[in-house]
Amino acid sequence: MKSRSAGFTLVELLVVLGILTLITGTLLLILNQIFDIPRWGNAQLAVDSDLRNAALWLVRDANESQAFTGTAGSCVPFTFTHGSEQYGYTLNGETLERRAGITTTNNIARHVSEINCPSGTVTGTVAVTLHATAGEVSGSATYTLTMRQY
Numbered sequence: 001m002k003s004r005s006a007g008f009t010l011v012e013l014l015v016v017l018g019i020l021t022l023i024t025g026t027l028l029l030i031l032n033q034i035f036d037i038p039r040w041g042n043a044q045l046a047v048d049s050d051l052r053n054a055a056l057w058l059v060r061d062a063n064e065s066q067a068f069t070g071t072a073g074s075c076v077p078f079t080f081t082h083g084s085e086q087y088g089y090t091l092n093g094e095t096l097e098r099r100a101g102i103t104t105t106n107n108i109a110r111h112v113s114e115i116n117c118p119s120g121t122v123t124g125t126v127a128v129t130l131h132a133t134a135g136e137v138s139g140s141a142t143y144t145l146t147m148r149q150y
Contacts, residue, residue, distance in 0.1 A: 043135035050109035062145035
């Protein structure tokens with residue numbers, strides 16, 4: 001009668017250890033993507049939404065205005081003028097603020113890091129470029145704004 005001891009051989013243990021390593025690595029990769037992809041997606045949505053909101057207000061105010069006046073250097077603050085009414089835009093930190101008249105201020109877009117536009121007074125059309133950054137995601141858009149001709 002042969003004597004056989006019960007248990008696992010070294011080769012069997014190494015095979016099981018290799019399989020467990022592959023399964024653990026795959027699960028960690030999946031978990032990493034579960035947390036990273038939504039964070040990136042939320043940042044991308046924030047940048048796109050902020051650029052879209054800013055464009056909506058800029059185009060609206062430009063269409064109702066006769067002139068655009070940008071500040072020398074950074075171009076912020078800038079204003080659109082329609083007769084006696086003025087719509088002003090300022091960058092407060094990374095928040096683009098719109099001012100209508102003297103007292104009404106609205107936050108138009110967050111995450112705006114930079115605005116490029118011409119300085120001085122412009123009539124007709126003006127190009128305004130906005131740069132927005134949220135987390136590791138950044139985006140920019142250039143809008144050609146057409147003012148009303150009277």
